[in-house]
Amino acid sequence: MSEGSSSPDVAIIGGGLAGLACAVALSESGFSIALYEASSRLAGRAQSWTDSVSGDCIDLGPHIFLSEYRNALSFLQRLNTRHRVSWETDRLIRLREGAHITDMFLQRLPPPLHLATSMARVKTLSWHDKLSNRRILQLAMRVDEQLIHELDGMSAMDLLRQCGVSKRFIQWFWSTACLTVMNVPLEQCSAGALLRVFAQLIGRRRYRIGFAACGLAELFVPEAVKRIEQGAGRIYLGAPVRQFLIRDSTLDGLLLGDGSHVRARHYVCAVPPRELHSMLPEHVGAIHPFKELLSFEPSPYISTYLWFDRKLTDEKFWAFINDASHLNSDFYDLSNIREGWQARPSLIASNIIFSHRSHSLSDEQIVRQTHEEISVALPTARNAMIAHAVVNRIPLAIPCPKPGTEAKRMPTVTALAGLLVAGDWTRTHLPACMESAVYSGWSAAEVILRARGRDEEWTLPVKRLDGFVGVINRVNRRRAFEGKTA
Numbered sequence: 001m002s003e004g005s006s007s008p009d010v011a012i013i014g015g016g017l018a019g020l021a022c023a024v025a026l027s028e029s030g031f032s033i034a035l036y037e038a039s040s041r042l043a044g045r046a047q048s049w050t051d052s053v054s055g056d057c058i059d060l061g062p063h064i065f066l067s068e069y070r071n072a073l074s075f076l077q078r079l080n081t082r083h084r085v086s087w088e089t090d091r092l093i094r095l096r097e098g099a100h101i102t103d104m105f106l107q108r109l110p111p112p113l114h115l116a117t118s119m120a121r122v123k124t125l126s127w128h129d130k131l132s133n134r135r136i137l138q139l140a141m142r143v144d145e146q147l148i149h150e151l152d153g154m155s156a157m158d159l160l161r162q163c164g165v166s167k168r169f170i171q172w173f174w175s176t177a178c179l180t181v182m183n184v185p186l187e188q189c190s191a192g193a194l195l196r197v198f199a200q201l202i203g204r205r206r207y208r209i210g211f212a213a214c215g216l217a218e219l220f221v222p223e224a225v226k227r228i229e230q231g232a233g234r235i236y237l238g239a240p241v242r243q244f245l246i247r248d249s250t251l252d253g254l255l256l257g258d259g260s261h262v263r264a265r266h267y268v269c270a271v272p273p274r275e276l277h278s279m280l281p282e283h284v285g286a287i288h289p290f291k292e293l294l295s296f297e298p299s300p301y302i303s304t305y306l307w308f309d310r311k312l313t314d315e316k317f318w319a320f321i322n323d324a325s326h327l328n329s330d331f332y333d334l335s336n337i338r339e340g341w342q343a344r345p346s347l348i349a350s351n352i353i354f355s356h357r358s359h360s361l362s363d364e365q366i367v368r369q370t371h372e373e374i375s376v377a378l379p380t381a382r383n384a385m386i387a388h389a390v391v392n393r394i395p396l397a398i399p400c401p402k403p404g405t406e407a408k409r410m411p412t413v414t415a416l417a418g419l420l421v422a423g424d425w426t427r428t429h430l431p432a433c434m435e436s437a438v439y440s441g442w443s444a445a446e447v448i449l450r451a452r453g454r455d456e457e458w459t460l461p462v463k464r465l466d467g468f469v470g471v472i473n474r475v476n477r478r479r480a481f482e483g484k485t486a
């Protein structure tokens with residue numbers, strides 16, 4: 001990777017998925033880019049490295065892909081690494097509540113009926129609990145951006161209560177889904193943001209969960225670097241941007257950590273919201289919409305990797321039904337996921353999501369309790385020895401989608417002339433995730449291409465909903481449109 005300074009067409013700040021997706025798109029479109037990354041490693045929150053004790057490549061924390069990640073998978077396709085995502089094949093997800101197992105499958109029925117059989121079979125929920133979702137289901141089938149906006153100021157818990165969802169169902173399904181997908185408890189989640197995700201869950205015909213069969217960053221960093229450098233682009237590591245330089249109310253340059261200046265024709269800032277705020281001059285950061293960047297609170301994670309002395313399971317992945325007595329939510333046996341690791345002893349990675357309650361625990365305590373939680377699911381683990389453990393404390397997994405934050409997600413073209421933004425948290429109409437990051441990076445690239453008179457499309461929109469959900473959704477949207485134009 002390069003050293004030195006340059007005067008590129010486009011300066012990109014941040015070498016996570018969003019920054020790299022943008023850089024690859026622009027490099028392949030013939031632009032000279034310079035990418036500035038504060039850390040010594042690319043990939044941001046999707047980073048991986050070689051663990052010095054085991055020699056294994058591990059990620060900052062285990063991630064899942066969804067087959068509906070059109071942009072992220074298309075990015076991997078372009079990089080020729082899509083085949084290195086390994087998919088769950090036999091079921092959608094395995095949920096565990098104590099020793100009780102619920103396997104969720106999608107049937108060949110039109111949505112939302114494709115989930116009905118699995119739901120009907122859940123023995124730990126009564127019919128009253130299951131049917132208490134009628135109103136929220138109806139609402140989700142109608143969902144559009146207007147409704148999401150209207151519900152943004154309300155908490156998901158308030159909405160579920162208003163819709164009459166039973167306490168037990170809220171605890172069993174909704175609090176689990178909210179924590180694992182939105183990374184916050186229901187009380188702290190925007191009702192609009194959760195409803196958007198729920199509509200996808202009930203309205204997509206067939207989807208699957210996938211995992212990187214190698215280190216997560218290996219999927220995209222080496223190839224992205226190659227494409228950028230082939231396009232004469234330059235990547236600067238350990239190169240934090242300190243401040244935006246502004247002239248005549250327009251972004252006119254960057255001040256780097258080493259005191260040097262960078263000037264470019266376009267600027268894309270692909271960093272989390274608070275980092276973006278720290279680059280703004282005080283008078284800009286103090287006014288709307290930039291002061292709102294500070295209202296994005298980080299959702300922290302603790303990810304644990306345990307190397308066991310034996311094989312414990314042939315499962316790839318399972319999740320716990322949310323329960324305040326657990327630390328971890330989701331578990332991944334990498335020996336069943338990584339290419340060529342099948343014969344190895346289990347290496348189980350897990351996530352403590354929205355981990356504030358665990359911050360006072362020592363690494364030893366976290367390892368001990370994680371071992372116990374794995375033993376609940378896999379009793380053979382009780383007698384297994386842990387050969388090695390790593391605990392990663394992660395200050396930001398995603399910015400919390402708290403009530404009111406949907407409205408504050410920033411569009412690609414910002415109120416500061418010359419500044420484009422990208423990142424999972426920007427206004428992509430997707431939850432903050434890898435898909436949103438890639439989408440946002442490509443959106444920024446498209447704005448620059450259009451500014452140069454090139455109408456090229458990189459982004460792929462979210463697909464229409466399927467089955468009965470899709471029909472109801474489209475009828476509702478048409479009515480809303482006709483209502484507006486009448």
Ligand SMILES: Cc1cc2nc3c(=O)[nH]c(=O)nc-3n(C[C@H](O)[C@H](O)[C@H](O)COP(=O)(O)OP(=O)(O)OC[C@H]3O[C@@H](n4cnc5c(N)ncnc54)[C@H](O)[C@@H]3O)c2cc1C
Pocket residue numbers: 013014015016017018019036037038039042043044045046060061062063064065239240241242270271272275301303351394396397398422423424425432433434435437
């Ligand atoms: C443990 C964990 C589990 C997750 N699980 C999932 C999952 O299962 N599925 C999913 O889709 N997503 C998951 N995510 C979220 C996913 O990783 C992020 O949505 C995505 O990686 C965000 O990419 P980004 O490019 O927007 O931001 P980032 O990855 O944060 O990239 C921003 C980059 O900017 C750099 N930077 C910051 N400040 C400066 C500066 N001043 N100058 C220069 N550079 C700067 C940072 O160092 C960083 O490299 C998870 C995240 C974590 C941490």
